[in-house]
Amino acid sequence: MRSVITGTGVGLPAHIVTNAALAGIMDTSDEWIRTRSGIQERRYAESGQGSTDLGALAARAAIAKAGLGAEDIDAVIFATMTPDHLLPGNGPLLQTALGLRTTLPTFDLRQQCSGFLYGLELADLLIQSGRYRHILLVGAEVHTAFMPWHLGWDTLIGQSTREVTAAEKAENTASRDRTVLFGDGAGAVVIEAREGHAGLLKTRLFTDGTGAGVLTMTGVSFKRRPFVSLEQIQAGETIPVMSGKEVFKAAVTLMPQAVRQVCAEAGVAVESLDLVLVHQANLRIIEGVQKALGLPPERVPHNIERYGNTTAATLPILFHECQEDGRIQPGMKVAFTALGSGLHWGAALYQA
Ligand code: ACO
Numbered sequence: 001m002r003s004v005i006t007g008t009g010v011g012l013p014a015h016i017v018t019n020a021a022l023a024g025i026m027d028t029s030d031e032w033i034r035t036r037s038g039i040q041e042r043r044y045a046e047s048g049q050g051s052t053d054l055g056a057l058a059a060r061a062a063i064a065k066a067g068l069g070a071e072d073i074d075a076v077i078f079a080t081m082t083p084d085h086l087l088p089g090n091g092p093l094l095q096t097a098l099g100l101r102t103t104l105p106t107f108d109l110r111q112q113c114s115g116f117l118y119g120l121e122l123a124d125l126l127i128q129s130g131r132y133r134h135i136l137l138v139g140a141e142v143h144t145a146f147m148p149w150h151l152g153w154d155t156l157i158g159q160s161t162r163e164v165t166a167a168e169k170a171e172n173t174a175s176r177d178r179t180v181l182f183g184d185g186a187g188a189v190v191i192e193a194r195e196g197h198a199g200l201l202k203t204r205l206f207t208d209g210t211g212a213g214v215l216t217m218t219g220v221s222f223k224r225r226p227f228v229s230l231e232q233i234q235a236g237e238t239i240p241v242m243s244g245k246e247v248f249k250a251a252v253t254l255m256p257q258a259v260r261q262v263c264a265e266a267g268v269a270v271e272s273l274d275l276v277l278v279h280q281a282n283l284r285i286i287e288g289v290q291k292a293l294g295l296p297p298e299r300v301p302h303n304i305e306r307y308g309n310t311t312a313a314t315l316p317i318l319f320h321e322c323q324e325d326g327r328i329q330p331g332m333k334v335a336f337t338a339l340g341s342g343l344h345w346g347a348a349l350y351q352a
Pocket residue numbers: 027028029032033036037112113176177178180215240242243244245247248251281282285309311339340341
């Protein structure tokens with residue numbers, strides 16, 4: 001039995017926020033953001049629009065594309081680091097929003113940027129168990145929730161027209177190395193059990209907790225009493241804290257290694273890969289992975305310029321776009337790879 005992606009969909013918020021707009025509320029520039037990260041614009045969800053809402057948009061489209069109805073879904077895997085609430089998870093909320101059967105299980109995954117990859121392996125294992133035929137896998141994020149809204153961020157989505165003060169700009173500038181990188185969005189896939197079709201050939205997942213300190217968000221902590229305070233928010237501790245260069249180095253080393261490993265284990269030559277879909281965190285990282293694998297740029301597509309880093313959503317959004325515009329054709333070999341906070345990373349090899 002093979003795990004085959006038979007439907008894809010995306011859920012993207014309407015508000016497009018350009019680099020120039022960000023430069024209006026902090027000391028940054030279009031030039032810096034483009035040259036350091038490749039990002040030109042990103043989407044921002046509105047207050048009241050959560051990762052379950054975006055995930056539901058993507059999931060509905062994916063289920064329809066697969067030619068299925070809500071009643072056909074047998075299990076849900078929802079990967080996000082920005083759930084609507086601490087509890088319950090997004091799984092049951094999505095189940096209700098879509099009108100899925102109440103007899104099915106839902107799994108809420110974290111694993112941040114690697115959430116979709118972890119979901120792929122879990123979906124494959126569920127299908128191989130023989131108990132599930134149609135798995136809905138969603139990656140969705142609403143990162144804007146952790147942006148410092150009290151410092152004039154509402155002007156970016158047209159909810160305020162007031163001028164951001166010099167003091168607010170200075171405060172926004174303190175977290176500019178991270179805030180400019182993130183966007184909101186969702187992607188979903190339906191994975192079906194099929195005979196006589198290639199589908200998912202191999203997955204490999206890794207975790208190295210000794211690298212946990214390089215990318216953290218410790219401002220919300222159940223070790224503290226209370227678990228979050230106004231001081232933590234004002235100190236910017238509820239925004240991810242990152243040793244950018246260390247994450248960068250780990251990403252350009254470990255992602256190509258993981259791709260090589262799944263290829264070797266599946267007996268597939270790296271040079272024969274038609275596409276490698278890399279987690280969209282930084283264009284320079286994507287190009288680094290492409291060069292390390294010795295592949296031409298057109299085989300390592302990207303859309304970071306339009307969405308920024310949407311964490312668990314980058315891979316399903318990119319897969320959807322490549323599928324829709326014909327870059328993925330039946331029989332093609334596609335590798336997925338991601339690395340993020342944890343450190344969690346890995347790769348998957350898929351034949352369309
Ligand atoms: N605008 C203008 N200048 C800026 C900005 C900004 N937005 N951000 C930082 N700078 C300045 C810095 O202050 C610094 O100035 P200085 O030289 O005067 O001190 C200068 O630019 C260079 O900063 P660096 O941090 O050295 O820039 P670098 O080239 O390393 O790029 C970046 C930073 C983009 C964060 C990069 O390191 C990166 O992408 N790292 C990986 C990120 C990643 O993959 N994260 C994982 C995913 S997130 C997740 O898992 C949740």
